[in-house]
Amino acid sequence: MTDDAEQNARHDGKMKKIKAARDKMMAQKIDKKGLIIVHTGKGKGKSSSAFGMAMRCVGHDMKVGVVQFIKGGWETGEAKLLKKFPDLCEFHAMGAGFTWETQNRAKDIELAREAWNKALEMMRDPSFAMVILDEINIVLRYDFLPLDDVLSALADKLPDQHVVLTGRNAPDTLIEAADLVTEMTMIKHPFREQGIKAQIGVEF
Amino acid sequence: MTDDAEQNARHDGKMKKIKAARDKMMAQKIDKKGLIIVHTGKGKGKSSSAFGMAMRCVGHDMKVGVVQFIKGGWETGEAKLLKKFPDLCEFHAMGAGFTWETQNRAKDIELAREAWNKALEMMRDPSFAMVILDEINIVLRYDFLPLDDVLSALADKLPDQHVVLTGRNAPDTLIEAADLVTEMTMIKHPFREQGIKAQIGVEF
Numbered sequence: 001m002t003d004d005a006e007q008n009a010r011h012d013g014k015m016k017k018i019k020a021a022r023d024k025m026m027a028q029k030i031d032k033k034g035l036i037i038v039h040t041g042k043g044k045g046k047s048s049s050a051f052g053m054a055m056r057c058v059g060h061d062m063k064v065g066v067v068q069f070i071k072g073g074w075e076t077g078e079a080k081l082l083k084k085f086p087d088l089c090e091f092h093a094m095g096a097g098f099t100w101e102t103q104n105r106a107k108d109i110e111l112a113r114e115a116w117n118k119a120l121e122m123m124r125d126p127s128f129a130m131v132i133l134d135e136i137n138i139v140l141r142y143d144f145l146p147l148d149d150v151l152s153a154l155a156d157k158l159p160d161q162h163v164v165l166t167g168r169n170a171p172d173t174l175i176e177a178a179d180l181v182t183e184m185t186m187i188k189h190p191f192r193e194q195g196i197k198a199q200i201g202v203e204f
Numbered sequence: 205m206t207d208d209a210e211q212n213a214r215h216d217g218k219m220k221k222i223k224a225a226r227d228k229m230m231a232q233k234i235d236k237k238g239l240i241i242v243h244t245g246k247g248k249g250k251s252s253s254a255f256g257m258a259m260r261c262v263g264h265d266m267k268v269g270v271v272q273f274i275k276g277g278w279e280t281g282e283a284k285l286l287k288k289f290p291d292l293c294e295f296h297a298m299g300a301g302f303t304w305e306t307q308n309r310a311k312d313i314e315l316a317r318e319a320w321n322k323a324l325e326m327m328r329d330p331s332f333a334m335v336i337l338d339e340i341n342i343v344l345r346y347d348f349l350p351l352d353d354v355l356s357a358l359a360d361k362l363p364d365q366h367v368v369l370t371g372r373n374a375p376d377t378l379i380e381a382a383d384l385v386t387e388m389t390m391i392k393h394p395f396r397e398q399g400i401k402a403q404i405g406v407e408f
Contacts, residue, residue, distance in 0.1 A: 007309070008309040008310050011309040011346075012307045012308060012309055015307045016307050019307065026401065028399060029395070029399045029400060029401045030398075030399055030400055030401065031400075031401050031403075032400075032401075032403060033394065033398070033400050033403075035394055035400075035403070035406060037406070039249060041389070043386040043387065043388075044253070044384060044386045045243060045249050045250075045252075045253035045256075045386050045388065046249075046253075047256070048249075048252070048253035048254075048256030048257055048260075049248070049249035049250075049252035049253035049256055050252075050256070051256040051259060051260075052249075052251070052252030052253055052254070052255040052256035052259070052282065053252055053405060053406060055255060055256070055259045055281065055282055055285050056252075056255075056280065056281030056282050056285070056404075056405050056406075056408065057281060057405040058281070058285055059280070059281030059282060059283070059284035059285035059286075060281045060284065060404055060405055062281075062404070062405050076260065076263070077259065077260030077261060077262070077263030077264040077266075078256065078259055078260050078263060079263070080263035080264065081259050081260070081262055081263035082259075082263075103216045103219045103220050103223065104216060105211070105212040105215040105216055105219075106212050129405055130405055142215075162403075162405065162406060175391065175392070178392060179392065179394040179397075179398065179400075180248060180392060180393055180394050180406075181390075181391035181392040182247040182248045182249050182388050182389065182390060182391060183247065183388075183389040183391050184247075184249065184386050184387075184388060184389075185245070185386065185387040185388075185389050186386060187379065187385035187386060187387050188379070188382060188383065188384060188385040189384055190237065190239055190383040190384050191233070193383075194234075194237070194383065195232060195233045195234055196233060196234055196235075196236075196237050196239075196383075197230065197233045197234065197235050197236075199235075199236060199237075199239070199366075200260075200264055200266070201257060201260050201261040201264055201266050201333055201334055201366065202239060202241070202257060202260075202366060202384075204260065
């Protein structure tokens, strides 16, 4: 055999073994469970990947509910797109702007409570396959909403519904309650390193 | 003042200072640059957040190109949804299944080359605001595609176009070349810890 053919044969044999091990493992797995999913950390991608999942659901004709707890000053692309599917997505951009923009804690608390009530409504409705609580961790961090209210609602969650919670600084007790937790770690960011502002299509 | 009113006043004063510092910083930032974006790490959300960005672009009427270098055995929700916007998204699910499914290195190399040629075509076309090279890091890791070809194409990238590369084990030289790098770190995963299979809407 030539070197190349040998390398290919070695690779194919190795992959055969990996597949056998994987097939055995997969036979022991279960199929379905509504998950509590947390995206936290300082890196990019917490909300983006939640909206990527929303898009997957809509693509599969599964209904999604979204509550944005912290609304930015711009109209986001994800809101614009999901609004094109009113039967499959209920989208609520609630809350005021970034916490440093509002400078009004009393108002922030009031808006957080309104947003949470909307979230609860969707979490109790089995027609929603997924409910996304975008940036709720920020609201929890500033005590705009009692953590215990959120934890007990998650404990009583509908068994088949996925609930996704995003935002940096997820509380430890929330991480304990979750099934799937990813920390987005910032390795490089052009905002910090190159002085580039948030850009359309990338951040909003 | 009551305790609550005091706490609110303290919070609002603090936010006022944060806003002043932020406004000063933002005045020094620049507005626009096509970014090289890398999502890597073992955690969830690498492809989801790339597709979240694709959705943002489509929402803003910006054109997106997608090449999937590793195609799974299912039809993904993101493919289904993005195909509803043929004027704004060109979607190519290329490559075979997972590397352990194909067990045919020669074929994997051939498909990687075809996928890369499609990617290059879109990267040379300024009508694309964003090009997503999904799971290209896997292809690079197995040497199905020469890393130098990818690095030199990125060095000659169109200045306004964003290019997003996903997949675990991003090569160090790719990370050096990138503007924005996020590592998705797995904290908890129900596949490992609870034996739950990949679920519709969450993983595909």
